[in-house]
Amino acid sequence: MTYSIIARSSDTGEIGIAVASRFFACGAIVPHIGARSAVATQAFVNPLWGTEGLSRLEAGESAQDVLADFVARDGGQHIRQCHTLDSLGRFAAHTGDDCVEWCGHLTGETHSVAGNMLAGPEVVRAAFDAYADASDLPLPDRLLHAMRAGEAAGGDKRGRQAAGLKIHSGEAYAILDLRADDHPDPLAEIGRLLDVSRERYVHVTQAFATSANFSGCTDRGPIDAAISAEEERRKAAGIPSRSQATENKDA
Incomplete structure (x- = not known):
């Protein structure tokens, strides 16, 4: 019912997951990301593959060992699908024997793609190759580009409903977490939200606290300057805002 991609940027160290599905709020249950690792749990979802898996990967266990343990312990492993990135940058994936066709996965050195209930294997291949071919893009755009390629190749064979895009930048919290939970064109909506995030939000995130700097940046000056410059x-470029925010007329 879903296809997703996990990737780590070799340039920035950011880790991201993008997902799309004909299933409500897939962005809420599929992606799990930490400071150094990631899990995408899908098909007949077992959320514990995400929560326990991420905890163990963050503690240093290998992606392959964690997945092998889950397969051994879970009586429903034949209907599960999961792919993972561990703290050393290694990918591993599992597609159960009874996941709905078409189902499968591809793993590489920098990214992995997995999907089930798809139009065909070309969906996973298209997303995988599109990510590899777009090294000039920032990670969020690159992930979205890959997902759009998968959709163009057929995507979820039942249709479209939801999507999500989540990025971590070396911390336990997400630096970007976008979702379209029930939308006729969810990847396009994620694209709109990504554009809106760059008007103000991404500039504010530069001041967020980190594990190395508990206070973060407490000076609003650089933030306001960056927002004004954007x-x-x-x-100057004639680019209108795509935000749907409203103004308080009484303010």
């Missing part, structure tokens, strides 16, 4: 850039 507003001017968009104005």
